[in-house]
Amino acid sequence: METTIVASRRRRRIRWPLVAGRGATVALLILLSIVVLLPVGWMLTVALKPDRVPVFTIPAEWFPTKFFAFDNFIRTMTLPDRPFGLYMLNTLTIFAGNLVGTLFSCSVAGYAFARMRFRQRDRLFKILILTMLIPWQALMVPQFLIFHTIGWYGSYLPLIVPSFFGNAFFVFLIRQYMRTIPRELDEAARIDGAGHLAIFWWVILPLIKPVLAVCAVFVFLGSWNDLLGPLIYLERNSQFTVALGLANAVTLRGTDWNLVMAANLLMMAPPVIIYFVLQRRLIGGIASVGLKG
Amino acid sequence: MSSDEPAAWLFVGPWLGGLVLFIGLPVVVMAAISLTDWSLASTPHFVGLENYTSMVTDRKFLQSVGVTVRYAVLSLPILLVLGLALSLLLNRPIRGIGLFRTIMFVPSVISGVAVAVLWFQILNPEFGILNQLLRAIGIENPPRWLTSPDWAVPAVVLTSIWTVGGAAIIYLAGLQNIPAQLYEAAEIDGAGPRQKFRHITLPMLSPTLYFLFITTLIGSFQVFDVAFVLGGSRGSSGSLLFYLLNLWNEGFRSGRIGYASALGVVFVAVAAVIILVAMRASERFIYYEAEDK
Numbered sequence: 001m002e003t004t005i006v007a008s009r010r011r012r013r014i015r016w017p018l019v020a021g022r023g024a025t026v027a028l029l030i031l032l033s034i035v036v037l038l039p040v041g042w043m044l045t046v047a048l049k050p051d052r053v054p055v056f057t058i059p060a061e062w063f064p065t066k067f068f069a070f071d072n073f074i075r076t077m078t079l080p081d082r083p084f085g086l087y088m089l090n091t092l093t094i095f096a097g098n099l100v101g102t103l104f105s106c107s108v109a110g111y112a113f114a115r116m117r118f119r120q121r122d123r124l125f126k127i128l129i130l131t132m133l134i135p136w137q138a139l140m141v142p143q144f145l146i147f148h149t150i151g152w153y154g155s156y157l158p159l160i161v162p163s164f165f166g167n168a169f170f171v172f173l174i175r176q177y178m179r180t181i182p183r184e185l186d187e188a189a190r191i192d193g194a195g196h197l198a199i200f201w202w203v204i205l206p207l208i209k210p211v212l213a214v215c216a217v218f219v220f221l222g223s224w225n226d227l228l229g230p231l232i233y234l235e236r237n238s239q240f241t242v243a244l245g246l247a248n249a250v251t252l253r254g255t256d257w258n259l260v261m262a263a264n265l266l267m268m269a270p271p272v273i274i275y276f277v278l279q280r281r282l283i284g285g286i287a288s289v290g291l292k293g
Numbered sequence: 294m295s296s297d298e299p300a301a302w303l304f305v306g307p308w309l310g311g312l313v314l315f316i317g318l319p320v321v322v323m324a325a326i327s328l329t330d331w332s333l334a335s336t337p338h339f340v341g342l343e344n345y346t347s348m349v350t351d352r353k354f355l356q357s358v359g360v361t362v363r364y365a366v367l368s369l370p371i372l373l374v375l376g377l378a379l380s381l382l383l384n385r386p387i388r389g390i391g392l393f394r395t396i397m398f399v400p401s402v403i404s405g406v407a408v409a410v411l412w413f414q415i416l417n418p419e420f421g422i423l424n425q426l427l428r429a430i431g432i433e434n435p436p437r438w439l440t441s442p443d444w445a446v447p448a449v450v451l452t453s454i455w456t457v458g459g460a461a462i463i464y465l466a467g468l469q470n471i472p473a474q475l476y477e478a479a480e481i482d483g484a485g486p487r488q489k490f491r492h493i494t495l496p497m498l499s500p501t502l503y504f505l506f507i508t509t510l511i512g513s514f515q516v517f518d519v520a521f522v523l524g525g526s527r528g529s530s531g532s533l534l535f536y537l538l539n540l541w542n543e544g545f546r547s548g549r550i551g552y553a554s555a556l557g558v559v560f561v562a563v564a565a566v567i568i569l570v571a572m573r574a575s576e577r578f579i580y581y582e583a584e585d586k
Contacts, residue, residue: 028382137515
């Protein structure tokens with residue numbers, strides 16, 4: 001679609017107001033990019049300062065000037081009070097569990113909604129859409145009581161096990177993607193005598209890898225960024241996740257801000273890197289949800 | 294085609310089980326507990342609707358509703374309009390537009406905690422870079438942001454404006470789905486840019502606008518991470534006491550489980566009513582239902 005727009009514009013004669021408008025657009029976009037990027041540059045400046053110099057200055061320093069204490073990143077990962085490196089490992093453990101659980105439970109449910117006929121399917125799908133919108137954080141108290149009763153408080157289980165029971169958003173995403181796969185493929189397999197399980201495993205699953213990759217990224221962002229879950233269910237500092245560790249570091253006063261900002265950069269880096277690598281695919285995934293809605 | 298039961302129930306089983314176990318059961322438990330005076334210090338007694346009636350005079354509850362509503366009313370139009378404006382910029386056929394799109398979207402993959410940690414320092418009244426900038430352009434007494442009762446909520450709105458690229462990307466997908474022929478036909482009929490925006494872009498974007506309206510509105514009720522980091526202990530009684538933060542305080546810090554459950558019931562009920570009203574109000578939303586048949 002974009003290419004057609006570009007092509008049709010190119011064929012036209014040069015119109016000067018348009019060129020001026022384009023110049024203004026570029027100027028505005030550069031300004032906005034600066035607004036987005038400068039705080040990050042400033043944060044890097046702070047993160048690279050050694051302990052002995054004041055971290056915050058007037059006027060502010062936007063780019064690393066003369067201090068390049070790269071060991072701040074190592075130090076912040078190994079601080080005895082808040083070992084950010086350990087927090088990162090803990091978070092990755094939770095992510096691994098969530099990844100397996102989500103891909104399994106959401107792809108089978110997506111298959112049922114995309115390819116199978118059963119009573120109440122359309123009504124269940126409506127419920128699925130509804131549950132996608134309702135903010136379930138409000139259930140933190142009863143969910144906590146339930147997990148506490150079965151003795152899971154203080155473990156990773158409340159943060160991992162629910163992912164094995166589906167997630168409306170991912171079921172929806174996978175179902176939408178499966179519907180774009182030609183049914184002739186299933187029919188051919190069915191004629192060869194394959195049942196649903198075989199069709200799902202051998203025909204559909206290999207074809208939906210792109211959407212599973214998108215889901216994997218969202219699962220990562222969910223696990224990496226989640227604050228409320230770890231805040232409620234985790235007890236010991238040695239179990240904490242990146243979001244919880246960082247939030248705790250800030251709410252305590254007299255914090256060593258160069259190390260906190262180094263940790264913050266470590267927190268921001270993985271999502272940003274993954275986004276850079278997979279951006280085309282991701283934006284397609286996000287957009288499909290927006291358009292369908 | 295014949296029915297695929299009972300195999301279909303195996304495929305949707307995990308999701309359906311999760312719906313019952315992690316949403317249905319907690320909702321019932323929460324509703325039941327909300328009718329008791331259960332707190333960590335005492336055994337629960339049935340008190341009827343007392344928890345609900347006492348909200349009317351609870352200063353903290355009223356404060357949290359005020360903060361949340363103020364944030365929603367302030368942020369919703371700003372985010373919807375700025376997101377649209379940004380997407381129109383990012384939709385212009387300019388060389389290197391991909392880079393700008395990437396940059397503008399980066400903040401929206403970063404977690405709420407990381408954004409809050411960064412903005413915690415940007416918003417510092419003395420040495421924060423925002424107020425340094427404001428002083429540089431001649432504003433002698435810039436707002437004290439997080440420490441000012443009037444400016445704390447606008448400060449949170451600022452942090453969400455920084456991440457508005459997320460909405461812009463969804464708008465952008467909507468924009469690129471508008472057939473170019475529509476604009477070409479309008480140009481032949483002599484329509485100017487303003488008329489094209491009013492009579493083509495806006496109507497064609499209405500499903501996207503609608504989707505963003507609902508998700509942004511619900512999102513504004515869900516503010517927790519940013520308030521938790523920015524508000525610190527002050528959030529618990531101050532100008533950043535968002536609804537979910539208050540709920541968490543009542544349930545997990547004060548141990549008033551019965552009352553916190555009532556707060557949860559009110560929250561889910563209000564969210565559900567808003568969503569149902571919004572769904573009714575829009576014929577567009579049942580779009581994918583029709584496509585099903």
